[in-house]
Structures are given as structure tokens and as C-alpha cells.
Amino acid sequence: MTITVEEDVWPPQVHLQNVTWDMYQKLLRSVGEQNLRLTYDQGELEIMSPLPEHEIEKKLLARLIESMGDELEIDVEGLGSTTFKRKSLKKGLEPDECYYIRSASAIRGKKRLDLKREPPPDLAVEVDLSYRTIDKRAIYAALAVPEIWSLDGGKLEFLHLRRGKYEPRETSLSFPFLRAVDVERFVHMLEDKSQSAIIKMWRSWIHKNLPLKGSR
Numbered sequence: 001m002t003i004t005v006e007e008d009v010w011p012p013q014v015h016l017q018n019v020t021w022d023m024y025q026k027l028l029r030s031v032g033e034q035n036l037r038l039t040y041d042q043g044e045l046e047i048m049s050p051l052p053e054h055e056i057e058k059k060l061l062a063r064l065i066e067s068m069g070d071e072l073e074i075d076v077e078g079l080g081s082t083t084f085k086r087k088s089l090k091k092g093l094e095p096d097e098c099y100y101i102r103s104a105s106a107i108r109g110k111k112r113l114d115l116k117r118e119p120p121p122d123l124a125v126e127v128d129l130s131y132r133t134i135d136k137r138a139i140y141a142a143l144a145v146p147e148i149w150s151l152d153g154g155k156l157e158f159l160h161l162r163r164g165k166y167e168p169r170e171t172s173l174s175f176p177f178l179r180a181v182d183v184e185r186f187v188h189m190l191e192d193k194s195q196s197a198i199i200k201m202w203r204s205w206i207h208k209n210l211p212l213k214g215s216r
Helices: 021-031 052-072 136-142 180-191 195-209
Strands: 002-006 013-017 037-041 044-048 084-086 091-093 097-100 123-128 147-152 155-162 165-169
Touching (some): 021 044, 037 136, 052 180, 147 180
Antiparallel strands (some): 097 123
């Protein structure tokens, strides 16, 4: 096993090569509830710890999605940074946030998920603030995650899986009435507003602009 520490990027990352699937499983168990992200792809393993800036932005996106589900009365089952993996593919990762929406009923009440039986999340959220040694999008594609919300450098993209690759789209696959530019505008408010203030403004915007149940 070869270990490389990427010190020229922030936050520092540990990159391991020739890591077996069994070793990956042992590391997952060792990490437990620690705030570390392990990304595994066919023998390569990247370990990193998110920065506060990263956590603030991904938490706001999570609150935007969840409060929108509440306001629109849409089932939104959040699984946070659950590890998703497939031994047959030798791939695994933890999203920043993830949600079952159209497939919510398929996983409701289940304490453990197996992607051989259950569907992948309908939506994954990724906040990219640093250089990555492993292409997470390729892993998401292999796991057949239909949509990613990718926030990178303040720009939000809605990415839809099409023929094994992700393509940017103006509107969300999970919420077809929602545009990326509308959500991005609220993320930029973090520069001078609290998350609670932003969510209050978001809920007001939803009532004025989105199809509320009972008003269609």
C-alpha cells in the first residue's frame, strides 16, 4: 500500500493506493462517526476532513432542500453522509448530503441499505472547495445516482445522469420546477446573512414562486 499526503492543497488529504476492499471496510469501521470522508475507487482511497466553510454551505443547501419539501408537502428522506458502496464495483463514498425523494417509500423504515436491493439516492449534494484526487462523479455514475447538486466556487450546477455521465441542466430532476440560479442566489446570501434568516426568506420565496399543494 502506497500512502501520499497532499500537503499543497487545503485541507490536506491522504491518498492511498493498492487498498483492498477488506481494508476499506476496516477503515470505515475505524472512522465511525468521525467527521472524515472516505472515497474509494478500485484500490485508490482518499481521506479528507471538511473545512467549516464547506460544512456551512452544505448545511445551508440541506436546509433549503428540506424546508422546500416541508412547504411543498413532498416526501424528502435525508440520509446525510451515509456511506454508499458496491463491492462488485469496488467503489464507495459519502456524499455531503443525500436524499431519497421519488424513491422515498423504498427505503422508509430501513436501518441499513444495500445497493444490491435498494435504489441509490435520488439526489446527492457535493460542495467542492478543494482539489480531489479521485473523481467522485464517476463513482456516483457507477452507483447510478440520478442527480447531483454541485456547488463549486459559489456556482451551483444541477447535474443529471445521462448515458453514464453527468450533464448540467437548468432545472432539477428531483424538483423539475426549480432552477439552479434561484437556489444559488440564496447560497450567496451567506456572505452577510445568517442561515436562519436565509431560510425564512427562502420559505417566503417558495410561497410566491413555486407550486404549493392545493394551489395547483
